[in-house]
Amino acid sequence: MSFHYSPEQSKVEHLPKLRGAQRSVYNSILKKLKDKNGSRIIFLSGPSGSGKTLLLNHIINVCDKDVLEITSTNNSGSTLLKNSRTLHSAFGIPIVGKHEWTSPKYSSNLEVLIIDDVNSLNISDAQYVDNLLREKFRADVPFGGIAVLLAGNPMVPEM
Ligand SMILES: Nc1ncnc2c1ncn2[C@@H]1O[C@H](COP(=O)(O)OP(=O)(O)OP(=O)(O)O)[C@@H](O)[C@H]1O
Numbered sequence: 001m002s003f004h005y006s007p008e009q010s011k012v013e014h015l016p017k018l019r020g021a022q023r024s025v026y027n028s029i030l031k032k033l034k035d036k037n038g039s040r041i042i043f044l045s046g047p048s049g050s051g052k053t054l055l056l057n058h059i060i061n062v063c064d065k066d067v068l069e070i071t072s073t074n075n076s077g078s079t080l081l082k083n084s085r086t087l088h089s090a091f092g093i094p095i096v097g098k099h100e101w102t103s104p105k106y107s108s109n110l111e112v113l114i115i116d117d118v119n120s121l122n123i124s125d126a127q128y129v130d131n132l133l134r135e136k137f138r139a140d141v142p143f144g145g146i147a148v149l150l151a152g153n154p155m156v157p158e159m
Contacts, residue, residue, distance in 0.1 A: 015057055022051050026058055033059075033112055033147050041142060043118075044151040052151050053080045056114060059149075067111035073120040081116050091129050104132070111146050118152035 018026055025044070032042050046052050060070060060082050070084040085105065088095060092104035106113075113129075115121060130143050137144030 015061065016054060018051070018055060018058060022055050026055050029055075029059060029149065030062070033063075033149070036145075040145060040147050042147065042149045044149060045154050048153060053116075056116065056149075056151055057082055060114070063112060066107055066109045068114070069106045069110055069112070070114045070116075072116040073118065073122070073125070081114070084114075084116065087115060087121075087125055087129065091132055093125050093128050112149065113143065113146055114149045114151070116151045118150040119155070121150075 029042060029044065032038055044052055044055070056070075057080075060068065065083075069090050070081050071087040071090045072081065072084050073087055087093060089102070090104065090106050092102045094101070110133075133144035133146060134140055135144075137146070139145045142148070
C-alpha cells in the first residue's frame, strides 16, 4: 500500500494558514514523506512558538488516517497534536515497574510515524519501536522502512 495524501482534505478542519518559511518546510516534508527512496527519518526542529505544532497539524490534516500514527513522548498530555497518543500507548512499550502488558494500537498499514517532543525521547523506547517495526515489516532498516517524523526544539550544546 502506498502513502496517500490529498491537499483538498486540508479543508476538513480550519487551521491558521502557514506563513512563508512554514509553508516551504511543509512542502518539503510532504515531498520527503512520499519519496520512499530518500531518507525516511525527518527531523523538524524549531524554537518554541515557531509553529511546529501548527505545521504538523497541517500534515496530519492531509494524510490518510490509516497510514499515520501520531505520538508524543510527553505523558502530561500537553501536546496539541490532533489524535495523538503517547509512544508507549501506540506501541505497547512496557513501563518500568508495571507488569501488565498493553497491546500496541498502531495500524497494520502504518507508513508514517510522528513523534512530537522528541527532545524527551528515551533511547530505549526508540530502540523498542525500531525493533518492533523491523520485525513487523520484515525489513532490517531503521523503523522497518516507514517514514518517521521527529519534532522538537533545537539541541543546545552543554557548556
Ligand atoms: N502561521 C501562523 N498563523 C497563525 N498563528 C500561528 C502561525 N504559526 C504559529 N502560530 C501560533 O503561534 C503559537 C505557537 O505555535 P506552535 O504551538 O505551533 O509552535 P511550536 O513550535 O509547536 O511551539 P512549542 O515548541 O512550544 O510546542 C500558536 O498559538 C500558533 O497557533
